[in-house]
Amino acid sequence: xxxxxxxxxxxxxxxxxxxxxxxxxxxxxxxxxxxxxxxxxxxxxxxxxxxxxxxxxxxxxxxxxxxxxxxxxxxxxxxxxxxxxxxxxxxxxxxxxxxxxxxxxxxxxxxxxxxxxxxxxxxxxxxxxxxxxxxxxxxxxxxxxxxxxxxxxxxxxxxxxxxxxxxxxxxxxxxxxxxxxxxxxxxxxxxxxxxxxxxxxxxxxxxxxxxxxxxxxxxxxxxxxxxxxxxxxxxxxxxxxxxxxxxxxxxxxxxxxxxxxxxxxxxxxxxxxxxxxxxxxxxxxxxxxxxxxxxxxxxxxxxxxxxxxxxxxxxxxxxxxxxxxxxxxxxxxxxxxxxxxxxxxxxxxxxxxxxxxxxxxxxxxxxxxxxxxxxxxxxxxxxxxxxxxxxxxxxxxxxxxxxxxxxxxxxxxxxxxxxxxxxxxxxxxx
Amino acid sequence: xxxxxxxxxxxxxxxxxxxxxxxxxxxxxxxxxxxxxxxxxxxxxxxxxxxxxxxxxxxxxxxxxxxxxxxxxxxxxxxxxxxxxxxxxxxxxxxxxxxxxxxxxxxxxxxxxxxxxxxxxxxxxxxxxxxxxxxxxxxxxxxxxxxxxxxxxxxxxxxxxxxxxxxxxxxxxxxxxxxxxxxxxxxxxxxxxxxxxxxxxxxxxxxxxxxxxxxxxxxxxxxxxxxxxxxxxxxxxxxxxxxxxxxxxxxxxxxxxxxxxxxxxxxxxxxxxxxxxxxxxxxxxxxxxxxxxxxxxxxxxxxxxxxxxxxxxxxxxxxxxxxxxxxxxxxxxxxxxxxxxxxxxxxxxxxxxxxxxxxxxxxxxxxxxxxxxxxxxxxxxxxxxxxxxxxxxxxxxxxxxxxxxxxxxxxxxxxxxxxxxxxxxxxxxxxxxxxxxxxxxxxxxxxxxxxxxxxxxxxxxxxxxxxxxxxxxxxxxxxxxxxxxxxxxxxxxx
Numbered sequence: 001x002x003x004x005x006x007x008x009x010x011x012x013x014x015x016x017x018x019x020x021x022x023x024x025x026x027x028x029x030x031x032x033x034x035x036x037x038x039x040x041x042x043x044x045x046x047x048x049x050x051x052x053x054x055x056x057x058x059x060x061x062x063x064x065x066x067x068x069x070x071x072x073x074x075x076x077x078x079x080x081x082x083x084x085x086x087x088x089x090x091x092x093x094x095x096x097x098x099x100x101x102x103x104x105x106x107x108x109x110x111x112x113x114x115x116x117x118x119x120x121x122x123x124x125x126x127x128x129x130x131x132x133x134x135x136x137x138x139x140x141x142x143x144x145x146x147x148x149x150x151x152x153x154x155x156x157x158x159x160x161x162x163x164x165x166x167x168x169x170x171x172x173x174x175x176x177x178x179x180x181x182x183x184x185x186x187x188x189x190x191x192x193x194x195x196x197x198x199x200x201x202x203x204x205x206x207x208x209x210x211x212x213x214x215x216x217x218x219x220x221x222x223x224x225x226x227x228x229x230x231x232x233x234x235x236x237x238x239x240x241x242x243x244x245x246x247x248x249x250x251x252x253x254x255x256x257x258x259x260x261x262x263x264x265x266x267x268x269x270x271x272x273x274x275x276x277x278x279x280x281x282x283x284x285x286x287x288x289x290x291x292x293x294x295x296x297x298x299x300x301x302x303x304x305x306x307x308x309x310x311x312x313x314x315x316x317x318x319x320x321x322x323x324x325x326x327x328x329x330x331x332x333x334x335x336x337x338x339x340x341x342x343x344x345x346x347x348x349x350x351x352x353x354x355x356x357x358x359x360x361x362x363x364x365x366x367x368x369x370x371x372x373x374x375x376x377x378x379x380x381x382x383x384x385x386x387x388x389x390x391x392x393x394x395x396x397x398x399x400x401x402x403x404x405x406x407x408x409x410x411x412x413x414x415x416x417x418x419x420x421x422x423x424x425x426x427x428x429x430x
Numbered sequence: 431x432x433x434x435x436x437x438x439x440x441x442x443x444x445x446x447x448x449x450x451x452x453x454x455x456x457x458x459x460x461x462x463x464x465x466x467x468x469x470x471x472x473x474x475x476x477x478x479x480x481x482x483x484x485x486x487x488x489x490x491x492x493x494x495x496x497x498x499x500x501x502x503x504x505x506x507x508x509x510x511x512x513x514x515x516x517x518x519x520x521x522x523x524x525x526x527x528x529x530x531x532x533x534x535x536x537x538x539x540x541x542x543x544x545x546x547x548x549x550x551x552x553x554x555x556x557x558x559x560x561x562x563x564x565x566x567x568x569x570x571x572x573x574x575x576x577x578x579x580x581x582x583x584x585x586x587x588x589x590x591x592x593x594x595x596x597x598x599x600x601x602x603x604x605x606x607x608x609x610x611x612x613x614x615x616x617x618x619x620x621x622x623x624x625x626x627x628x629x630x631x632x633x634x635x636x637x638x639x640x641x642x643x644x645x646x647x648x649x650x651x652x653x654x655x656x657x658x659x660x661x662x663x664x665x666x667x668x669x670x671x672x673x674x675x676x677x678x679x680x681x682x683x684x685x686x687x688x689x690x691x692x693x694x695x696x697x698x699x700x701x702x703x704x705x706x707x708x709x710x711x712x713x714x715x716x717x718x719x720x721x722x723x724x725x726x727x728x729x730x731x732x733x734x735x736x737x738x739x740x741x742x743x744x745x746x747x748x749x750x751x752x753x754x755x756x757x758x759x760x761x762x763x764x765x766x767x768x769x770x771x772x773x774x775x776x777x778x779x780x781x782x783x784x785x786x787x788x789x790x791x792x793x794x795x796x797x798x799x800x801x802x803x804x805x806x807x808x809x810x811x812x813x814x815x816x817x818x819x820x821x822x823x824x825x826x827x828x829x830x831x832x833x834x835x836x837x838x839x840x841x842x843x844x845x846x847x848x849x850x851x852x853x854x855x856x857x858x859x860x861x862x863x864x865x866x867x868x869x870x871x872x873x874x875x876x877x878x879x880x881x882x883x884x885x886x887x888x889x890x891x892x893x894x895x896x897x898x899x900x901x902x903x904x905x906x907x908x909x910x911x912x913x914x915x916x917x918x919x920x921x922x923x924x
Contacts, residue, residue: 005903005906162914
């Protein structure tokens with residue numbers, strides 16, 4: 001009985017190993033059998049855990065889909081000693097997940113350089129969370145006794161009927177000519193991803209798509225508001241989230257880990273389009289945004305105080321009103337493209353290159369970084385920077401009344417009760 | 431660790447079996463029992479080692495009380511009674527604190543407008559089950575039904591890991607003798623154990639988990655304020671009916687299978703309950719070891735049926751309400767228990783009525799039995815709605831929806847049709863397929879404490895043969911592979 005069970009499992013695991021639907025091993029790559037791997041699309045956390053094992057990077061990018069799409073591991077500013085560089089950012093990454101993937105990559109091969117892309121919602125005292133497809137068993141961590149990854153991760157995935165199903169789908173989908181947007185260095189290729197036939201970017205056009213994402217953003221930010229509200233203790237008996245388990249604390253852990261392991265860490269707040277900032281302000285969360293930036297500065301100041309001998313970890317803030325982030329939308333009805341943005345959340349490679357230029361202190365004659373793009377936040381600069389941001393906001397509103405009115409209409413038209421739009425929207429667009 | 435976890439199946443179980451059978455083969459039978467008790471504590475501590483600080487002192491205290499009661503029982507019952515009461519209070523107070531303290535404080539606050547604050551008391555796993563086993567032991571010690579006391583046997587009786595977390599609720603008389611009479615475990619017994627474990631695991635991960643996909647989202651949605659149509663509501667209620675049965679009976683099967691691997695026969699806990707043709711019959715088939723505990727240690731001491739029909743019905747109702755409350759500290763469970771108490775009273779009244787009018791207490795015609803089975807099943811489903819719902823309000827909404835208050839709905843709705851089709855298929859297995867005992871011929875411990883309902887002669891009887899080994903092996907393999915989920919995440923924004 002046990003023998004039969006083992007035989008059956010071994011047979012299916014071998015099949016999964018050969019077809020390798022999630023691109024974990026890439027041992028066999030045969031056109032017509034498995035070279036096209038659509039199952040990766042929705043299992044990026046799994047695929048990236050194994051990419052790290054195979055590629056063994058010494059430089060990584062941590063962040064959300066913004067970094068996943070916009071930052072090139074092939075940028076020329078990376079420390080040559082940190083190569084190969086891998087884009088380890090993924091959709092909806094939480095700080096807890098980023099921390100675990102940092103540990104994983106470092107356990108596979110000690111890291112030299114890490115670029116961490118944050119959004120302001122990360123630096124809050126909301127409870128640390130993980131997404132449904134996050135599985136800590138797939139990841140290594142330095143030190144401590146754990147089951148070998150062969151049992152806890154490989155066998156678990158290979159001997160799974162879910163994987164068998166994905167294998168079958170993979171083999172059957174070889175004739176689809178869907179282009180692969182998942183680059184070998186971990187970046188999501190926006191040029192491929194957004195331009196797939198039938199996807200919303202193509203269907204609605206850049207302008208229509210931008211508006212659609214604005215609409216979804218309002219729902220998402222409301223959802224965030226509710227989540228933050230829910231954490232307030234409704235009754236005295238409910239303990240507040242322990243300080244060591246907040247989203248902010250995992251940023252602290254990332255900083256401490258990189259310090260302890262002498263990893264060159266550079267942090268930035270992503271250059272979202274100003275429509276995102278306007279939505280944040282319109283739903284009444286501007287103070288939260290400012291406090292998030294203050295919290296990050298405070299974390300880094302603490303770290304610097306503990307390590308007076310070493311250079312402080314830099315924090316660059318691109319989330320403001322700059323010549324990049326205020327890019328005008330295409331005219332309604334036109335199919336013209338924006339230069340810098342796919343939508344209000346996701347910037348293009350050209351912007352990502354400027355971000356990395358700033359982070360690495362690089363200046364290219366061919367691509368000058370606008371002076372107003374990015375400000376280094378420190379204890380000394382934070383308050384003036386926030387004051388300038390508020391002034392820039394007023395100026396933007398004066399000169400772009402239509403954009404402001406559009407966002408106002410979205411916010412006013414959106415119900416704010418728990419059953420309003422929100423997470424329901426996230427399956428769109430894929 | 432749960433039975434349906436890799437840590438248990440691939441880690442704990444092989445190591446424990448190897449050590450146990452090694453000691454047994456070396457002729458160290460007593461040591462093998464002590465080892466099982468120790469490893470069982472390890473199994474329990476896996477959840478949270480802090481629980482050991484509760485269960486170990488409780489075992490020691492109960493054993494000490496029993497050791498004081500046994501010599502006094504029979505000859506000096508007056509001297510033994512305070513000790514028995516102390517023991518019962520100790521066990522019930524522990525259960526009461528860990529399981530019910532939050533419930534009482536919340537309700538007291540709600541009624542009185544007070545704002546008493548009690549930190550969240552974490553419920554140690556399995557406490558409801560082992561509390562009952564310990565109380566039964568003390569009561570029987572008092573009644574002079576415990577002859578020989580041995581600490582290791584007692585410790586294993588309480589902690590034996592296959593039954594520690596979710597039953598069957600073992601009676602000392604049926605296992606302690608097995609601990610004393612250790613002999614090498616035969617290969618057919620081990621094969622039977624693996625088979626029953628595999629059947630249980632398959633019930634859990636193939637059938638119950640599938641049913642849950644159709645039940646949980648709908649019940650959760652109702653709790654969040656959704657108002658489903660009648661077809662959707664019935665789909666969810668039936669899916670949950672299937673889920674709970676396959677989940678719990680699968681877990682009991684795994685416990686029995688695991689017990690057999692050590693040569694210990696645990697009592698049968700389920701015997702096709704949805705085939706019951708009356709509620710009385712249902713409770714002889716559902717969670718059998720709980721029914722017999724409630725009967726012998728609650729219903730009978732309350733007076734049972736010895737004080738006239740009126741008192742009998744009151745006793746029955748009290749027993750079922752408390753039985754419901756034992757399942758969980760919430761009003762939904764109390765109502766579930768009360769409903770079953772009510773059903774049982776109606777059932778008994780009906781039988782009395784039939785008896786008086788010259789018929790036998792039970793119908794013998796196929797139509798009568800079929801009708802009885804249908805009525806029983808619907809009554810059970812209605813009660814399960816309370817058992818599953820977040821709160822009483824959600825349960826009422828679900829029942830109203832089932833009654834059509836939100837419209838009947840359309841069968842073309844993919845979700846409703848899916849839920850109804852899957853539930854019907856799963857329930858058809860529960861109604862028409864042979865159960866584990868019928869399939870394997872397993873009968874529980876010798877001289878079992880309670881008799882199980884007569885089994886149908888099986889059409890397909892398991893044997894320790896090569897063909898069956900391959901079939902069960904495949905089932906086991908598939909169930910194992912279903913345990914590993916590789917979740918998808920369809921999410922692009924942010």
